[in-house]
Amino acid sequence: MLDQTRKPLVRVRDLKMHFPIHAGLLRRRVGEVKAVDGISFDVMEGETLGLVGESGCGKSTCGRAVLRLYDITSGEISIDGREIGALSQGKLRPIRPTMQMVFQDPQASLNPRMTVEAIIREPLDEHTKLSAAEKRDKVAELMDAVGLNRNFAKRYPHAFSGGQRQRIGIARALALNPKFIVCDEPIAALDVSIQAQVVNLLEDLQEQFGLTYLFISHDLSMVRHIATRVAVMYLGKIVELAPREALYRDPLHPYTKALLSAVPEPDPALARSTERVILKGDVPSPSNPPKACNFCTRCPAVMDICKQIDPEYQEVQPGRFVACHLHTDPTTTAG
Amino acid sequence: MPNVAAPVLDVQGLKTVFKTRGGEVHAVNDVSFSLKPGELLGVVGESGSGKSVTMMSLLGLLPSPPADIRRGTVMFDGKDLLKVKPQTLRAVRGGQIGFVFQDPMTSLNPVYTVGMQIMEPLRKHMGLRKAAARNRAGELLELVGIPDARRRLDDYPHQFSGGMRQRVMIAIALACDPKVLIADEPTTALDVTIQAQILDLMLELREKLGMAVIWITHDLGVIAGIADRVLVMYGGQIVEHAPVQDLFRDPQHPYTRALLKTIPTISGERAKRLTVIEGQPPLMMDAPASCPFRARCDVAFDRCARENPPRFDVGHGHDAACFYDARTGGPRNA
Ligand SMILES: Nc1ncnc2c1ncn2[C@@H]1O[C@H](COP(=O)(O)OP(=O)(O)OP(=O)(O)O)[C@@H](O)[C@H]1O
Ligand SMILES: Nc1ncnc2c1ncn2[C@@H]1O[C@H](COP(=O)(O)OP(=O)(O)OP(=O)(O)O)[C@@H](O)[C@H]1O
Ligand code: SF4
Ligand SMILES: [Mg+2]
Ligand SMILES: [Mg+2]
Numbered sequence: 006m007l008d009q010t011r012k013p014l015v016r017v018r019d020l021k022m023h024f025p026i027h028a029g030l031l032r033r034r035v036g037e038v039k040a041v042d043g044i045s046f047d048v049m050e051g052e053t054l055g056l057v058g059e060s061g062c063g064k065s066t067c068g069r070a071v072l073r074l075y076d077i078t079s080g081e082i083s084i085d086g087r088e089i090g091a092l093s094q095g096k097l098r099p100i101r102p103t104m105q106m107v108f109q110d111p112q113a114s115l116n117p118r119m120t121v122e123a124i125i126r127e128p129l130d131e132h133t134k135l136s137a138a139e140k141r142d143k144v145a146e147l148m149d150a151v152g153l154n155r156n157f158a159k160r161y162p163h164a165f166s167g168g169q170r171q172r173i174g175i176a177r178a179l180a181l182n183p184k185f186i187v188c189d190e191p192i193a194a195l196d197v198s199i200q201a202q203v204v205n206l207l208e209d210l211q212e213q214f215g216l217t218y219l220f221i222s223h224d225l226s227m228v229r230h231i232a233t234r235v236a237v238m239y240l241g242k243i244v245e246l247a248p249r250e251a252l253y254r255d256p257l258h259p260y261t262k263a264l265l266s267a268v269p270e271p272d273p274a275l276a277r278s279t280e281r282v283i284l285k286g287d288v289p290s291p292s293n294p295p296k297a298c299n300f301c302t303r304c305p306a307v308m309d310i311c312k313q314i315d316p317e318y319q320e321v322q323p324g325r326f327v328a329c330h331l332h333t334d335p336t337t338t339a340g
Numbered sequence: 341m342p343n344v345a346a347p348v349l350d351v352q353g354l355k356t357v358f359k360t361r362g363g364e365v366h367a368v369n370d371v372s373f374s375l376k377p378g379e380l381l382g383v384v385g386e387s388g389s390g391k392s393v394t395m396m397s398l399l400g401l402l403p404s405p406p407a408d409i410r411r412g413t414v415m416f417d418g419k420d421l422l423k424v425k426p427q428t429l430r431a432v433r434g435g436q437i438g439f440v441f442q443d444p445m446t447s448l449n450p451v452y453t454v455g456m457q458i459m460e461p462l463r464k465h466m467g468l469r470k471a472a473a474r475n476r477a478g479e480l481l482e483l484v485g486i487p488d489a490r491r492r493l494d495d496y497p498h499q500f501s502g503g504m505r506q507r508v509m510i511a512i513a514l515a516c517d518p519k520v521l522i523a524d525e526p527t528t529a530l531d532v533t534i535q536a537q538i539l540d541l542m543l544e545l546r547e548k549l550g551m552a553v554i555w556i557t558h559d560l561g562v563i564a565g566i567a568d569r570v571l572v573m574y575g576g577q578i579v580e581h582a583p584v585q586d587l588f589r590d591p592q593h594p595y596t597r598a599l600l601k602t603i604p605t606i607s608g609e610r611a612k613r614l615t616v617i618e619g620q621p622p623l624m625m626d627a628p629a630s631c632p633f634r635a636r637c638d639v640a641f642d643r644c645a646r647e648n649p650p651r652f653d654v655g656h657g658h659d660a661a662c663f664y665d666a667r668t669g670g671p672r673n674a
Contacts, residue, residue, distance in 0.1 A: 024499075038499075059531045060503025061487075109502065109529070166621070167387045190502070193528045196387040196558045197602045201614035208613075223503075223531045226604040230614060253606065267532040269561025271603045273584045276565040283540075284533055290488035 013047035014217045015071065015185055020044050020080035020090075022063075022070045026292055038292045040066040042241035043080075045318070048185070053211070053218040055232030055249070057225060057264065062238045063291070064221045068187040071219065072104050073097055084185060102132050102181035107174050109190035114174060115162040121148075121173055122158040128180045147176040150213075151206060168199030172206070179210065187219045192227060200224075204231055225268050229253055234324075237261045240299040241291050243318065246326040257327045259306045298330070306331060347374035347415075348552050349398075349437075349520055354412035356390075356397045359405055366624045367393040369576040371412075375520065375554060378546045382567030382584065383556040384599070388621055389573040391556045392441070395522050398422075399439060400429045416520070435465035438518035440509045440526040447509055448497040454481075454508050455493030461515045480511040485537050502529035510538065517549055524556045539566050560603055564588060569657070572596050575622045575632025578651065582658040592660035592667075594637045631663070639664045641671060 022041040025034045040063045048054045056064050070077050073089055082090040084104060089097060108114040115124055125144045129135055135143065145155050151172040162170055171191060178186055188207070192200040204227060210216055222228050228235060229249060236246040237258065245258040256262045263282040270276040284303045295301050301311040310330050318328040356368040368390045375381050383391050396402045398414040398421060414421040417436065421429060433439070441447055448457060458477035462468045468476065474493065481489035484507040497505055506529045513521055521542075527535045543566065545551045557563060563570055563584065570587045572580040572595065580593040591597045598617045619636035622628070631637070631644040643663050651659040652674060654667075665672040 028494075057531070060507075060529065060534050061501040062531075065501065190529070196385075197560070197599065198617040199387055200558075201602055201604075201616045204614055205616065223529070223535075225532065226606045229606060229610060230604050264531070264533055265606065267536045268606045269532065269535075269559060269565045271560040271564050271588070271600070271605075273564040273588050276561065281536065283536065288485060288487040292488065 011049040011051065014050040014085055015048040015219070016081070016083045017047070017071060018045045018081040020067070020070060020082065021078040022066050022075055023078045036292050039241050039294060040291055041070055042291075042294070044238070044241075044243045046236055046243060046246060048217055048219055049233070050217055051211070051215055052233035053220050053231050055228040055235040056219060056221045056238065057223065057228055057235060058238030059240075059264075060223075061291070063241045064238055065189050067238070068106065068189050068219055068221055072106055072187055074106075102128070103183050104185045105178040105181070105183040105187070107171075107178050107186060107188045107191045109193050115170060117162055120159050120161060121153070121165075124162070124173060125176045125180060128177060132181055143180070144176075147179055150179065150210065151176045152202075166199075167195050168202060171195060171199075171203055175203075175206065175210075179214070182214070183216070185217045185219070187221070189221045190223065191220075193223065200227065207231065225265065237264065240289060240294055242299055242328065243326070244300065244328050248324055251322075251325060257321070257325065257332050258300075258329050259304050259331070260300050263305070298328075300329075345376050348377050348417075350374040350413075350415040351394075351398060352413045352415075354394065354397060354414070355410040356393055356402070357408045357410055359408060363625050366627050367576055368397060369628060371573075371576075371578055373571055373578065373581070375552050377519070377552055378550045380542070380546065380553045380555060380566055380568045382563040382570040383554060383573065384558065384560065384563060384570065385573030385579075386575075386595075386617075386621055387558075390576040391573050392524055394573075395439070395524060395554065395556070396441075399433050399437065399522070400426070401433075431465070434461045434512075435516045436518055437520045437522065438513035438516065439522040439524070440506075440513045441524045448505055450497055453494050453496055454500065458493075458508065458512050458515060461512060465516045476515070477511075480515060481508070483514070483541065484508075484511045485534055503531065503534060506530060507534075507538070514545070518551060520552050520554070521545075522554045525558065526555075527557070527559075527562070535562070542566065560588075560600070572599070575628065576624055577628070577632060577648075577661060579633065579662070580658075580660045581651065583656070586656060586658050590658075592654055592658065593633075593662050594639055594664065594666075595633050596660075597666070598636075598638075631661075643671065 020041055021043055023037040023039050026036045026038060027033060028035045058064055069075055071082055077090060080090055081088060089100060122144055125147055126140050129140050129143060148155050153172050192203050195203060220231055232249050234248050235252045236243050239260050245261045256265055263284050266282045282305060289295055289302055297313050297315045298311040301307050308330060316328045316330045316333055318326060321327050321332045352372045354368055354371040358365040358367055371394050385391050397409050409422060412422060455477050458480055459473040462473040462476055477493055478490040486492055486504055486507055506526060510526055527538055542553055567584045569583055571578050574595045580596045591600055602615045604614055617636060622632045628648045631649050634640045634644045649661045649663050651661045652672060653659045663672050
């Protein structure tokens with residue numbers, strides 16, 4: 006349950022990450038992809054914030070920007086009380102250990118020429134002054150923590166199944182005792198039973214080490230299982246953020262409604278009969294987003310105002326944020 | 341679906357082994373299935389069960405060594421694809437048989453633009469000229485729902501998100517109006533609304549072009565929504581095969597039953613902890629002499645350790661490779 010006394014570990018305000026578009030012979034800058042376009046949220050200490058939304062809406066960019074894997078366009082990011090939005094990469098180095106990332110594709114993110122032991126040890130080599138023996142012990146401990154047999158330490162990644170490889174990635178992310186981990190679709194490529202193993206593992210580790218997660222996923226049923234609160238993104242912006250139960254029981258934003266209705270039902274009779282909101286209309290491009298509400302080109306509930314005024318992202322019920330004219334108080338949008 | 345039609349693709353007794361320093365890996369053991377025109381065949385199964393290796397074997401995409409296709413026939417268009425000349429196979433692949441393989445990060449070439457990569461099969465298999473190919477490439481990218489598609493033809497793969505790269509792969513596979521599309525987890529990086537659009541596109545193409553589809557996925561919701569028939573793989577074998585309704589309503593194999601229990605749901609009671617199938621998958625170092633699921637099976641008995649169960653017909657186009665009869669709750673009389 007959401008514990009109101011918890012304090013935010015991560016605080017993001019009006020974060021923007023725009024990528025330049027170059028074209029022509031001289032590769033002139035002709036515009037920009039507004040991958041993340043002004044988003045604000047907190048991640049409370051010890052919670053899991055789920056991040057869902059359409060492919061290409063900026064989830065990975067958001068996760069990477071929050072960890073400062075990019076030099077951001079603008080905005081504030083504070084982690085554990087320290088403002089890191091504008092820090093240089095050199096100044097970030099000592100802070101890096103507290104924040105880590107687990108990637109979607111374990112295959113591509115593990116060096117095939119390194120043994121499992123070397124992969125997990127790499128961050129220790131880079132950021133600590135532990136002795137060789139201490140490192141060996143730490144690696145063995147980490148392998149235990151993620152449920153990998155210590156005897157596999159000398160094996161190479163290709164000898165492991167997808168689920169085991171994902172554990173290697175998690176063990177490496179844990180090596181420096183981080184507080185905050187961004188999981189970018191950590192289970193997308195795994196089979197259901199192994200997905201369940203990895204999610205159970207992430208939950209155990211969270212309990213054991215008091216970890217805080219930003220959990221990016223397309224799998225809305227998994228997010229329902231793991232997340233404390235859920236943020237829904239559309240075209241570079243957060244359109245809704247709410248505690249898990251409230252969001253699934255009573256989604257407020259029309260995009261959230263469409264998203265939840267499109268979840269495939271694992272039952273052929275239901276799957277073929279349930280009413281789905283199929284989104285029609287043009288999918289706008291992040292280099293040329295609509296002038297007002299980003300969802301107005303596809304929204305089933307679109308009104309005139311939606312094409313004129315960008316709805317403000319605001320708290321409409323305690324703990325529930327939404328950016329939609331259907332839910333904004335007319336007195337606040339009048340101006 | 342015309343049930344009487346001759347299959348477009350017919351695979352019999354396929355066996356693929358990898359020779360590695362540590363010994364052999366029996367990745368695919370005696371796999372047989374067929375695909376009718378316009379049919380949508382779903383394939384599910386545990387990670388490492390041989391789904392990808394089966395499909396790569398029949399398209400001749402596995403480097404040999406280490407792969408060794410020991411036995412089997414793959415009939416397509418009157419020819420056995422395991423016996424034809426390499427250039428014949430190359431002409432079929434990416435032309436009449438389109439395919440999308442797992443892991444779009446590594447399947448697209450980072451040094452060519454997305455447009456060039458979609459145009460390649462159009463020029464190679466359909467002989468289109470550059471301008472026509474570019475035009476068609478733009479159409480295809482629009483078809484898979486990429487916003488601002490024509491401008492994005494000149495982008496490189498790293499400028500696309502994970503899900504967008506996956507849709508580029510689908511566009512390439514569909515480029516030459518294939519008779520058969522083999523799609524290996526093509527939507528893992530897509531959100532549900534775009535996945536729904538892609539699935540609708542598949543159903544539309546099968547109506548319009550009579551395209552048959554093999555769809556490999558871990559997502560049982562997708563299978564429930566679009567498949568006509570389903571293959572369930574475990575330990576390099578097909579352990580169950582059924583029309584989609586029967587598979588979900590009346591699963592016969594203990595692995596399938598366990599698998600259906602592991603799905604978390606979007607509605608209803610939220611489980612405190614997710615269910616997993618306990619135990620480890622088989623090592624597959626030898627040709628199986630016993631049931632590969634035995635060590636994890638909750639109803640295994642002595643016979644399961646002595647023989648590898650064949651696929652038993654349980655009626656209505658449904659079969660299961662198991663000595664236990666789920667309907668009577670005892671050993672099978674066979
Ligand atoms: N390095 C880059 N240069 C230019 N554009 C980029 C770059 N990285 C991402 N983009 C663009 O930014 C947008 C957001 O991409 P991002 O990878 O964050 O999406 P996502 O929400 O993670 O999508 P998916 O669910 O498909 O992984 C996309 O339009 C993408 O093309
Ligand atoms: N080059 C190789 N050398 C040795 N073994 C291999 C090789 N390629 C695949 N295998 C083995 O063959 C088996 C089948 O692999 P395959 O990739 O077909 O599984 P899959 O069912 O597609 O799994 P996933 O759902 O994880 O994609 C696995 O046990 C794998 O380890
Ligand atoms: S054959 Fe035996 S061990 Fe194998 S699945 Fe059936 S009952 Fe279980
Ligand atoms: Mg992403
Ligand atoms: Mg595979």
